[in-house]
Amino acid sequence: MAGESRFPDVDSNGSEKNEDIEIIVNVGGARQVLYGENLNRYPATRLAQLINCLSGGYDTIFSLCDDYDPGKREFYFDRDPDAFKCIIDIYYFGEIHMKKGICPICFKNEMEFWKVDLKFLDDCCKTHLSEKKEELEEIARRVQLILDDLGVDASENRWKRCQKYIWKLMEKPESSYSARVIAVLSFLFILISSVVMCLGTIPELQIVDSEGNHVEHPTLDNIETACIGWFTLEYVLRLISSPNKLYFVISFMNIIDVFAILPFYVSLILTHLGAGMMELTNVQQAVQALRIMRIARIFKLARHSTGLQTLTYALKRSFKELGLLLMYLAVGIFVFSALGYTMEQSHPETLFKSIPQSFWWAIITMTTVGYGDIYPKTTLGKLNAATSFLCGVIAIALPIHPIINNFVRYYNKQRVLETAAKHELELMELYSGEGKVGGSKNELEDLMGEGKDRPSRSRQLKVSHSDTFIHLLSDQKHYRTRLQSCK
The missing domain is CATH 1.20.120.350 (Voltage-gated potassium channels. Chain C)
Incomplete structure (x- = not known):
């Protein structure tokens, strides 16, 4: 930081008008000129507090930023510049959209650093954030289950160990x-x-x-x-x-x-x-x-069978699409069975005795089964049958693609979660040794298997310094910098 401290000119009351203040912030090498008129719209945020801290001395300034150049009136932050470009939109548009490719958890931590409430995040981006949080919770659950399996509590009696x-x-x-x-x-x-x-x-x-x-x-x-x-x-x-x-x-x-x-x-x-x-x-x-x-x-x-479990979950997540399919078929069955009954009444040997009985014909026609036990005999009835099975094919085909996507997405997600859990365990093993660069599974089991010393050892295992750090496994508060961006 350069030379003597020089703060902005102030008025007779000891402070410059906040609306007229112009500051420069440098976030990870990206410079941005900001004006007090915009920043004061959200006075509780970190950037708005920069304006009010100029007359408070260096201690106040450095409590809000990493470095400060009084000559240029420029504040330096070692944060993610891409996330900052999104967060700065709140002062101009009143809402924040997350760019594609940014980790939602990292972006949430950036918003907490800049003291911007999550309510300003757009709903579509909140969905990505909730999905990522669910993934991390699932990874944490899997890792914790594996750690519990590796751990043997010496205080447990023989029956408890046998039960486990x-x-x-x-x-x-x-x-x-x-x-x-x-x-x-x-x-x-x-x-x-x-x-x-x-x-x-x-x-x-x-x-x-x-x-x-x-x-x-x-x-x-x-x-x-x-x-x-x-x-x-x-x-x-x-x-x-x-x-x-x-x-x-x-x-x-x-x-x-x-x-x-x-x-x-x-x-x-x-x-x-x-x-x-x-x-x-x-x-x-x-x-x-x-x-x-x-x-x-x-x-x-x-x-x-993991495949059957995946299929069950995909169907559970596809209730909306399945409901639409049933609704399409129900409307079509009612319409075409009523039309079929009306058009076939003129034929002396009609098989359509009533509209409820025609429901069966409409079901097997729209689903392209066609048993042939009930069939139309008039020209208009045959046209109605042709229209009904064409509409049935379209109605069935429409929701199929979303259901397949749900299956593929969940299957791929489970594979990613398994890989992430293994990766996290490897990193826990790597950093569990005291000053060691590596470790073995036996060492990890030894650490988890010790009796009275187990809680302290467990805390060591639960602190991973990786880019995929799981906050749920540690009570400590960690924030990522731009140099620790999510991979």
Whole structure:
């Protein structure tokens, strides 16, 4: 900083009129001339405070900026110049738009530095910010889960350690070789059970019991019993080892597991005890209805398939598009079924007996299935049918692209989050050693496994000095400079 301190001329009251003050700010090498008339529109911001700090001495000035040249009346800031060019718009337009390519989290930190409220950020940019925050929360959650898996608390009793080991064994295939084997076995049992259920309906593989009824072959029945035994053991072990049993019980996938297991035991009870309480025919009908519920076990594959989980999430995020599709089809079905009924009334052998009955024809026509059980016989009816399936093709095709985009976006996002979590763990391992440039996984496990010293070691692991720093893993406040821009 140059020479003697020289501040701007002041009036007889000791201060220059703020509206007439002209200052120069240099943010990361980008110079900008600003006027008090514009800056005073938002007096709580850092730039507006620069005008009022000129008569307060260097201590006040340097509390707001990194450097100051009194000769040029120029303030220096070591901040991101691209973000500053966006933030400065608030003084001219009253709102802020984030440029494409700027990290939303970095931009939020820049706004906090310049003391600009987030309410001035445009709604479209707030959406990007919320998405990025959700991504960081997900990365932090995954990293914390991995750290918890690596950590062994010496204060825990033997049952707690055993419970955690069983939970990792049953729920986290990536944690060990044994867990991967159990996951593969569970997957195979699901497939075998589904195949046995299908084979049991083939008449050639069925046998006739003493009452003349066709029942499943005993071999298939034994295989089914073995599969149910595995599913039961798996569910009980997961329930016992679950850290949150209430959440475990009400989870959707675990409810599916119960519905896949329960019919076997209910039908077993009805077969052996129900005959004395109700007629044998009613018992057989109840058992048959319960055996149909075995199809629910195919949904157990979703627990072992990332692709099915991604598809489920994509459909969940596409409720709006699916709702539009159903609305288009509902309107088309009502219109074309009514037209078809009206146009076919003149034909003596019409198949359109009523408008509700015509709904079935409209559904299979608009979805291009066309069973042919109901079809028009008049010329106008055939024209109406041609128009209906053309409109059906268009109505179905319109929402397909957004649904596919949701699937691809979520699938790619999950891959990015997995890579980011691994990257963060590598950086934690790198900086966990005292003065060391590198580390190994064993060292990381040793750090996490120590007893009384674990909290301090854990804090060391949770502080990562990378460009992908996760604030959720640290209580400290960190701000990025322009030299630490997000990659």
